[in-house]
Amino acid sequence: MTRLTRRSVLGFCAASPFIVRSAVAQEAEAQTAEAVRRNMSSFRTVDWRDHFDSLGKGAIVADTVSRALHFWSKDGETYKLYPTSVPISEELTKRGYTEVIKKVEGPTWTPTPSMRERDPSLPKVVPAGPDNPLGTHALYLSWQYYRIHGTHDTRKIGRRSSDGCIGLYNEMIADLYPRVPVGTRVRLI
Known part of the structure; x- marks a missing residue:
């Protein structure tokens, strides 16, 4: 059983904005990459x-x-x-x-x-x-x-x-x- 302490709660609260920001940033990057893929020519090598x-x-x-x-x-x-x-x-x-x-x-x-x-x-x-x-x-x-x-x-x-x-x-x-x-x-x- 994990013991909840003041230190663990404060540590989680301090880290959670970075966790949320990281997830939001990853989603934004994925959406941007998809938009770029749809709107640009994806040149490929042809022989x-x-x-x-x-x-x-x-x-x-x-x-x-x-x-x-x-x-x-x-x-x-x-x-x-x-x-x-x-x-x-x-x-x-x-x-x-x-x-x-x-x-x-x-x-x-x-x-x-x-x-x-x-x-x-x-x-x-x-x-x-x-x-x-x-x-x-x-x-x-x-x-x-x-x-x-x-x-x-x-x-x-x-x-x-x-x-x-x-x-x-x-x-x-x-x-x-x-x-x-x-x-x-x-x-x-």
Whole structure:
């Protein structure tokens, strides 16, 4: 049987704020870590050999889970990693192999038929400029309506925010654009 003494009570009372504070601090740290995990891109290492037999003209892997785009040059000497925006829902997410079929600097944007169906107030066309959702550069993929492009709305990067495309900061698509020749193979995972 434990004997309750004045000294043991005073010792417990003196230590209890630290015990409570420690538990509160641990809970706060856990909540902060969870919030950071949900709101940031969790980059992970990707190797092109896991997705392609050879580099060909170059290779791109767009990872919709980690919200990152990986690029390898045709000689394998250049590797670049860019944070991205990804499709807002699974229904809008297409996965698989495609390739870059066209490159446009200063693209115009035309909403897809399904976008206009969901939101009839969308304009028919948005010319190049600061209001264009495709940003400053666009890489057109062999899948109709799918692009890797810039965005003027920097809040979208690192989030599920697109209608199917992979978005990059304008500065980063400007960096990627000259590195990617038409014919570069792309895999969305």
